[in-house]
Amino acid sequence: MATFKEFRNNVKPNWCPGCGDFSVQAAIQRAAANVGLEPEQLAVISGIGCSGRISGYINAYGLHGIHGRSLPIAQGVKLANRELTVIASGGDGDGFAIGMGHTVHAIRRNLDMTYIVMDNQIYGLTKGQTSPRSAEGFKTKSTPEGSIESTLSPLEIALSAGATFVAQSFSSDLKQLTTLIEEGLKHKGFSLINVFSPCVTFNKVNTYDWFKENIVNLEQFPDYDPSNRIAAMTKIMETNGMVTGLIYQNKERKAYDEMIVGFKEEGLAKQNLQLSREDFDKLLTEFK
Amino acid sequence: MISQLSWKIGGQQGEGVESTDRIFSTALNRLGYYLYGYRHFSSRIKGGHTNNKIRISTKPIRAISDDLDILVAFDQESIDLNAGELRPGGVVVADAKFAPTIPEGVEARLFAVPITAIAEELGTSLMKNMVASGASWGLLGLPMEVFNKAVEEEFGRKGPAIVEKNIEAVRRGAEFVLEQAGGPLDEFKLEDADGKQKLFMIGNEAMALGCVAAGCRLMAAYPITPASEIMEYLIKKLPKFGGTVVQTEDEIAAVTMAIGANYAGVRTMTASAGPGLSLMMEAIGLSGMTETPLLIVDTQRGGPSTGLPTKQEQSDINALIYGTHGEIPKLVVAPSTIEECFYDMIEGFNIAEQYQIPVIIATDLQLSLGKQTAEALDYDKIVINRGKLLNGELPANEENRLFKRYELTEDGVSPRVIPGMKNGIHHVTGVEHDQEGRPSENALNREKMMDKRLGKISELRVTNAIKADAPNANPDLLIIAMGSTGGTIEEARTRLTAEGIKTNHVMVRQMHPFPSELLKPHLDAAKKVVVLENNATGQLANLIKQNNGYHDKIRNLLKYDGTPFLPSEIHKACKELN
Ligand SMILES: Cc1ncc(C[n+]2csc(CCOP(=O)(O)OP(=O)(O)O)c2C)c(N)n1
Ligand code: SF4
Ligand SMILES: [Mg+2]
Numbered sequence: 001m002a003t004f005k006e007f008r009n010n011v012k013p014n015w016c017p018g019c020g021d022f023s024v025q026a027a028i029q030r031a032a033a034n035v036g037l038e039p040e041q042l043a044v045i046s047g048i049g050c051s052g053r054i055s056g057y058i059n060a061y062g063l064h065g066i067h068g069r070s071l072p073i074a075q076g077v078k079l080a081n082r083e084l085t086v087i088a089s090g091g092d093g094d095g096f097a098i099g100m101g102h103t104v105h106a107i108r109r110n111l112d113m114t115y116i117v118m119d120n121q122i123y124g125l126t127k128g129q130t131s132p133r134s135a136e137g138f139k140t141k142s143t144p145e146g147s148i149e150s151t152l153s154p155l156e157i158a159l160s161a162g163a164t165f166v167a168q169s170f171s172s173d174l175k176q177l178t179t180l181i182e183e184g185l186k187h188k189g190f191s192l193i194n195v196f197s198p199c200v201t202f203n204k205v206n207t208y209d210w211f212k213e214n215i216v217n218l219e220q221f222p223d224y225d226p227s228n229r230i231a232a233m234t235k236i237m238e239t240n241g242m243v244t245g246l247i248y249q250n251k252e253r254k255a256y257d258e259m260i261v262g263f264k265e266e267g268l269a270k271q272n273l274q275l276s277r278e279d280f281d282k283l284l285t286e287f288k
Numbered sequence: 289m290i291s292q293l294s295w296k297i298g299g300q301q302g303e304g305v306e307s308t309d310r311i312f313s314t315a316l317n318r319l320g321y322y323l324y325g326y327r328h329f330s331s332r333i334k335g336g337h338t339n340n341k342i343r344i345s346t347k348p349i350r351a352i353s354d355d356l357d358i359l360v361a362f363d364q365e366s367i368d369l370n371a372g373e374l375r376p377g378g379v380v381v382a383d384a385k386f387a388p389t390i391p392e393g394v395e396a397r398l399f400a401v402p403i404t405a406i407a408e409e410l411g412t413s414l415m416k417n418m419v420a421s422g423a424s425w426g427l428l429g430l431p432m433e434v435f436n437k438a439v440e441e442e443f444g445r446k447g448p449a450i451v452e453k454n455i456e457a458v459r460r461g462a463e464f465v466l467e468q469a470g471g472p473l474d475e476f477k478l479e480d481a482d483g484k485q486k487l488f489m490i491g492n493e494a495m496a497l498g499c500v501a502a503g504c505r506l507m508a509a510y511p512i513t514p515a516s517e518i519m520e521y522l523i524k525k526l527p528k529f530g531g532t533v534v535q536t537e538d539e540i541a542a543v544t545m546a547i548g549a550n551y552a553g554v555r556t557m558t559a560s561a562g563p564g565l566s567l568m569m570e571a572i573g574l575s576g577m578t579e580t581p582l583l584i585v586d587t588q589r590g591g592p593s594t595g596l597p598t599k600q601e602q603s604d605i606n607a608l609i610y611g612t613h614g615e616i617p618k619l620v621v622a623p624s625t626i627e628e629c630f631y632d633m634i635e636g637f638n639i640a641e642q643y644q645i646p647v648i649i650a651t652d653l654q655l656s657l658g659k660q661t662a663e664a665l666d667y668d669k670i671v672i673n674r675g676k677l678l679n680g681e682l683p684a685n686e687e688n689r690l691f692k693r694y695e696l697t698e699d700g701v702s703p704r705v706i707p708g709m710k711n712g713i714h715h716v717t718g719v720e721h722d723q724e725g726r727p728s729e730n731a732l733n734r735e736k737m738m739d740k741r742l743g744k745i746s747e748l749r750v751t752n753a754i755k756a757d758a759p760n761a762n763p764d765l766l767i768i769a770m771g772s773t774g775g776t777i778e779e780a781r782t783r784l785t786a787e788g789i790k791t792n793h794v795m796v797r798q799m800h801p802f803p804s805e806l807l808k809p810h811l812d813a814a815k816k817v818v819v820l821e822n823n824a825t826g827q828l829a830n831l832i833k834q835n836n837g838y839h840d841k842i843r844n845l846l847k848y849d850g851t852p853f854l855p856s857e858i859h860k861a862c863k864e865l866n
Contacts, residue, residue: 076548269553273503
């Protein structure tokens with residue numbers, strides 16, 4: 001069985017020293033090993049941004065696509081081969097600005113895959129513009145007077161879109177993050193894991209210390225029941241979106257890939273594509 | 289006895305125009321006639337004038353006719369709008385309900401049939417279509433059993449009582465009109481067809497069938513006119529072969545999902561029209577850059593913006609060739625017949641995998657939606673070639689090395705593996721990359737990789753990249769066109785030939801990379817060249833000028849009013865241009 005080391009490759013990430021994304025990378029590698037995957041069974045599909053580079057830093061099949069589209073690409077991969085474990089990942093701009101349409105619909109669709117967002121409340125790669133996750137009043141290059149738009153709450157949106165697995169974590173809490181990714185990978189359906197992953201270069205407000213002060217870990221509430229959707233929504237609102245842990249999980253709803261009539265367990269990519277003469281003739285009859 | 293005839297049905301959208309046409313033409317198809325249909329419709333579901341026209345012939349036909357023999361009208365508007373097309377001595381069959389009149393100056397016989405009244409008497413005005421098609425069938429004097437069998441098949445699921453009622457409606461329609469006319473009309477007596485069973489389908493169905501035959505098992509798409517029938521067909525059929533269709537949130541999702549699925553090893557397509565293609569452009573670049581096979585169908589309609597969504601146009605060619613930023617290899621093919629719609633899908637999927645490029649198949653609305661007779665489709669021509677896709681066991685890579693997915697090879701195409709294969713791990717990125725797929729900004733690597741990708745297609749030619757009918761060594765006119773217009777050009781040529789004007793004819797099928805060497809001898813031989821297209825700027829003519837030159841010989845024949853060319857229009861224009 002593969003260990004987390006086998007999910008490492010020899011590429012040196014081009015992230016700034018101290019960037020939160022390093023821990024997300026490590027957590028994915030550990031979680032993949034912990035759930036018993038071999039590197040070739042995993043496909044990591046990422047978007048564009050500093051965070052989007054992650055697919056190149058994990059020893060697995062990886063596709064670094066275009067800005068905001070990691071989810072549809074990843075869903076295509078999963079539909080083509082259900083035997084693969086599929087992770088989509090990217091930044092908050094990637095997933096909640098340009099790709100928000102896909103995020104909501106991927107959640108609704110509920111394919112069996114995991115989506116990990118590296119949420120640094122800013123656009124890192126393009127050098128520090130506001131993101132939908134930036135707080136109101138947040139000053140960036142693109143909002144010199146402070147952002148005058150309200151902050152998007154992806155967790156609330158996920159719940160209302162019918163998410164079956166919603167979790168949030170903090171890149172400094174490698175243990176919690178790894179466990180949540182494992183849970184996400186094991187979940188039979190779409191799992192969203194939003195990870196606070198500080199940008200040390202462009203975000204001087206939402207720093208490691210700031211997160212440590214503001215995060216509300218669900219561990220503090222031993223009675224919390226993640227199967228209760230209303231409680232989940234309440235907790236997100238009460239904590240102003242700063243709650244971490246497994247916030248909601250619906251184990252009842254079947255994944256999209258399980259609900260497609262006649263869809264086989266064996267990956268479609270492995271099935272025979274040749275049409276038989278009888279089948280062809282039968283198809284032609286309809287046009288006679 | 290005549291060898292061909294044109295029939296049209298008109299009414300309000302949602303009133304049964306479609307179904308009258310369907311049942312009437314299905315029965316004609318059973319008798320072995322060649323058919324060619326044209327739909328005039330708009331984006332409204334109910335209301336608004338709509339009409340369907342079909343041409344019936346004992347010989348192959350691939351064009352709508354200039355004139356009309358029989359017009360069936362559900363309302364006066366249908367008569368007023370279409371009677372002008374009737375040839376002298378034509379016939380109007382109209383619902384007596386609205387006291388129909390023939391507009392002044394039109395020479396036609398009118399049969400007022402109580403279409404609605406008969407239908408209502410039998411239970412529901414929904415049966416108007418049966419009364420109307422029965423009346424038409426009666427006038428032609430064709431065998432009733434064949435028609436009844438078609439009715440039986442259409443309504444069989446709904447039980448024998450319904451079938452019977454509909455057959456009765458057909459009988460009453462025929463009976464009434466025959467009483468007025470004193471029997472079937474001699475001038476509409478069609479010669480017998482060859483009786484051979486033919487295929488009768490729209491281009492979208494031919495393409496969708498081609499997908500299934502090509503081994504496509506996934507489709508991701510967003511509904512749009514005139515592409516939706518492809519999706520509808522595949523939704524019905526793919527599950528039978530293990531696959532599925534996903535209706536995505538938009539065309540960007542559709543195309544990127546298709547890219548993901550192709551990357552993971554399943555032949556996957558998407559289909560759309562101009563607005564959707566515009567949204568897909570960035571992703572097409574990803575396919576080109578990452579050398580991921582992809583197949584897209586663009587059913588062209590009137591642009592720009594929402595344009596004329598239900599009308600004929602061929603104006604996406606520039607966008608399809610030049611739309612993506614940067615420079616990628618791609619193939620753009622425009623099928624010119626219904627049979628090619630089928631075969632091009634098989635070849636398109638093969639080329640997408642053999643060359644690892646995006647392939648765009650561009651039809652136009654008339655080819656996509658015009659229902660017509662197709663020649664027998666040959667099972668033995670269904671050959672699947674997946675190019676350099678590896679299977680089986682792969683040798684282990686050297687320490688710290690990845691599979692060379694972008695290995696520099698002589699033909700520029702690298703071996704391909706799909707996720708899940710041991711020792712096949714590599715990286716895929718839209719960023720410039722090295723042979724293992726890792727990002728690289730190295731200048732030398734950049735040049736090599738650009739040359740590799742662009743060089744792959746330098747000699748790529750599809751089957752019949754151009755199709756020429758060139759009987760004249762030095763024709764007065766060479767007519768060049770693309771898409772659905774070929775059949776109409778042929779009819780115009782017959783008339784030109786009769787008048788002593790020598791013409792050759794070339795249909796360009798491969799739009800990109802442009803097969804200029806194949807076109808050159810035809811251009812050289814011609815005294816003048818007419819490039820005929822349904823757009824306002826002469827996109828095909830410009831392609832020819834750009835690739836071949838001959839600016840002084842080339843004349844444009846453009847039509848962009850939303851309707852297809854008629855034979856008479858081409859005839860007249862060519863005479864003037866000659
Ligand atoms: C279509 C398109 N628009 C814009 C860009 C430029 N761009 C690249 S990444 C990015 C935003 C990055 O922010 P985020 O997704 O939060 O990722 P981060 O860098 O913060 O990890 C933008 C605007 C692009 N690559 N593609
Ligand atoms: S700019 Fe910010 S997000 Fe990007 S690598 Fe540096 S620290 Fe990380
Ligand atoms: Mg960000």
